Structures are given as structure tokens and as C-alpha cells.
Amino acid sequence: MTDPPRVLLADDQTLVRTGFRMILGADGIDVVAEATNGAEAVEAARRTRPDVILLDIRMPEMDGLEATRRILAAPQAGGPRVIILTTFDLDRYVYAALSAGASGFLLKDVTPEYLVAAVRTVRTGDALLAPAITRRLVQRFARRGSDTASLHRDLASLTPRELEVLGLLARGLSNAELATRLHLAETTVKTHVARILAKLGLRDRVQAVIVASQPTNLAVSVGAAGWLTALV
Missing domain, CATH: 3.40.50.2300 (Response regulator)
Structure with missing residues (x-):
């Protein structure tokens, strides 16, 4: 534009x-x-x-x-x-x-x-999603699962790599930062993000953070990708 x-x-x-x-x-x-x-x-x-x-x-x-x-x-x-x-x-x-x-x-x-x-x-x-603000967002959602009931999603449809990307999204990383962190091309990262949003029926990265930060989803994500400690 x-x-x-x-x-x-x-x-x-x-x-x-x-x-x-x-x-x-x-x-x-x-x-x-x-x-x-x-x-x-x-x-x-x-x-x-x-x-x-x-x-x-x-x-x-x-x-x-x-x-x-x-x-x-x-x-x-x-x-x-x-x-x-x-x-x-x-x-x-x-x-x-x-x-x-x-x-x-x-x-x-x-x-x-x-x-x-x-x-x-x-x-x-x-x-x-500024990282410092995102951490506050994650911590609050982790304690207040009822606030996010309208955006509950089952993460079982995501692949291990997609769970890893979702965890990094929840930390506020941009596509370029994700590409560097995961040693991937930025176009590949964009594809992963698009698939995550499509599979979970989400509007954008903000809603992805909300979903990833729900207590039940945090547990699933930790088991699959091990990123909880980095969030808090």
C-alpha cells in the first residue's frame, strides 16, 4: 500500500x-x-x-x-x-x-x-504485539482462563513445528525474528503463521496470543514445544 x-x-x-x-x-x-x-x-x-x-x-x-x-x-x-x-x-x-x-x-x-x-x-x-506487553498479556491470561472462553481452540490440529511457531508468536516475535530464531526463510514462516491462523480460525496474531495463553493450551504447548518458561 x-x-x-x-x-x-x-x-x-x-x-x-x-x-x-x-x-x-x-x-x-x-x-x-x-x-x-x-x-x-x-x-x-x-x-x-x-x-x-x-x-x-x-x-x-x-x-x-x-x-x-x-x-x-x-x-x-x-x-x-x-x-x-x-x-x-x-x-x-x-x-x-x-x-x-x-x-x-x-x-x-x-x-x-x-x-x-x-x-x-x-x-x-x-x-x-510488543514483547514486553505480550508477557503481561500471557501472564494475565494464564491466570484468567474464563476471560478467553470465546476464543478457546483445540491445538491438537497443529504440527510440532506449528506449536513452536505459535509459542514464539505469543512472545511477540515478528516474522523476521521468527525466521532468524528457527533458521527458516521468512516466506516459510509466513506460511506457518497463515496455517496456524487458518487451522484455529483466528483473525490475527493477537488472537493467537490469546489462544496460546489459555491454561489448557499452555499445558499442551509446553508438552509439545517446551516454550512456557520463555514466556514468563
């Missing part, structure tokens, strides 16, 4: 929106709309059909979780990618948003370079 991503910013803090808009604009990324609450975000997504939505998790009138659900369920929005903006004070809401189909999440103190990279990454269809 050669055109820059079209972005919707949704946050009830004016300074956050202003700062993010300036950072994205400096890199040639167009902010097509702003919203101060979830209801406005849903309407703006329908009206402007952005490529990427930066969505605060806690907003008045409608929170980011409900807004994520409504935006991703509405064909009029054009299938945007949602990045949740949060602090870890609200972990459980973040995880629910990821289960609803969000493509990743960022801390609000993210660096300008990472913000720009995140928007461009999810716009291409990938998921945002």
Missing part, C-alpha cells in the same frame, strides 16, 4: 489527541477525524471509514471496549484496524477488546517512533 494510513483518533483527553495528531502528521499520516467518546468514535468510523483507529479504553458515554465491538461489527466502517490506547490499570478491559477483534494496544506514553510504526504495522493487516 503506497497511500498513507487514514487514522481516527478517539480519546477524551484533548492533549493526547493533539499530541498524537502532531506526531502522525509529521510522518505524513492523515488524521481524518477525532472523537471524544466511544459513541462519537462509532459514528466517525462509519462516516470516514478510516484504515486505523486509535481508541482509548476509558471514555465517557461509551467505553472503548463497546466501541470496538460496534465498529468491528459494522460493515459501514469498512473493516478498520483498532489499536487500543491504555495504561495497565485497565488490563481486563484491554484483553476483552483484543478478544473482540482489536489488532493491538499501546501505552499512552509510547514513543513517537513506535506510534507511527504501530499504525503502519496494523494497517498492513499485521497485529501489534
Whole structure:
């Protein structure tokens, strides 16, 4: 894709929106709309059909979780990618948003370079899984299996190599990093990832992390690929 991503910013803090808009604009990324609450975000997504939505998790009138659900369920929005903006004070809401189909999440103190990279990454269809954040995600899911019931999957259909790749995905590794770690061509890694997502009926890497982090699946994966200790 050669055109820059079209972005919707949704946050009830004016300074956050202003700062993010300036950072994205400096890199040639167009902010097509702003919203101060979830209801406005849903309407703006329908009206402007952005490529990427930066969505605060806690907003008045409608929170980011409900807004994520409504935006991703509405064909009029054009299938945007949602990045949740949060602090870890609200972990459980973040995880629910990821289960609803969000493509990743960022801390609000993210660096300008990472913000720009995140928007461009999810716009291409990938998921945002920073390793440090992913470890928190895995640890919380390992303790809260009930939070992920809607994404339960049986890993028995995966080959030993696919289980190994899934374990590394859950650590936040990119395709290039996976290729280096496994001594494979990057095209081969992409094939493995695509097969994993297809076999498990998953949307993207974020949902793969959710599935891999369920207690029952952690046990299966440890037995087949031995990667649990590296996750925590």
C-alpha cells in the first residue's frame, strides 16, 4: 500500500489527541477525524471509514471496549484496524477488546517512533504485539482462563513445528525474528503463521496470543514445544 494510513483518533483527553495528531502528521499520516467518546468514535468510523483507529479504553458515554465491538461489527466502517490506547490499570478491559477483534494496544506514553510504526504495522493487516506487553498479556491470561472462553481452540490440529511457531508468536516475535530464531526463510514462516491462523480460525496474531495463553493450551504447548518458561 503506497497511500498513507487514514487514522481516527478517539480519546477524551484533548492533549493526547493533539499530541498524537502532531506526531502522525509529521510522518505524513492523515488524521481524518477525532472523537471524544466511544459513541462519537462509532459514528466517525462509519462516516470516514478510516484504515486505523486509535481508541482509548476509558471514555465517557461509551467505553472503548463497546466501541470496538460496534465498529468491528459494522460493515459501514469498512473493516478498520483498532489499536487500543491504555495504561495497565485497565488490563481486563484491554484483553476483552483484543478478544473482540482489536489488532493491538499501546501505552499512552509510547514513543513517537513506535506510534507511527504501530499504525503502519496494523494497517498492513499485521497485529501489534510488543514483547514486553505480550508477557503481561500471557501472564494475565494464564491466570484468567474464563476471560478467553470465546476464543478457546483445540491445538491438537497443529504440527510440532506449528506449536513452536505459535509459542514464539505469543512472545511477540515478528516474522523476521521468527525466521532468524528457527533458521527458516521468512516466506516459510509466513506460511506457518497463515496455517496456524487458518487451522484455529483466528483473525490475527493477537488472537493467537490469546489462544496460546489459555491454561489448557499452555499445558499442551509446553508438552509439545517446551516454550512456557520463555514466556514468563
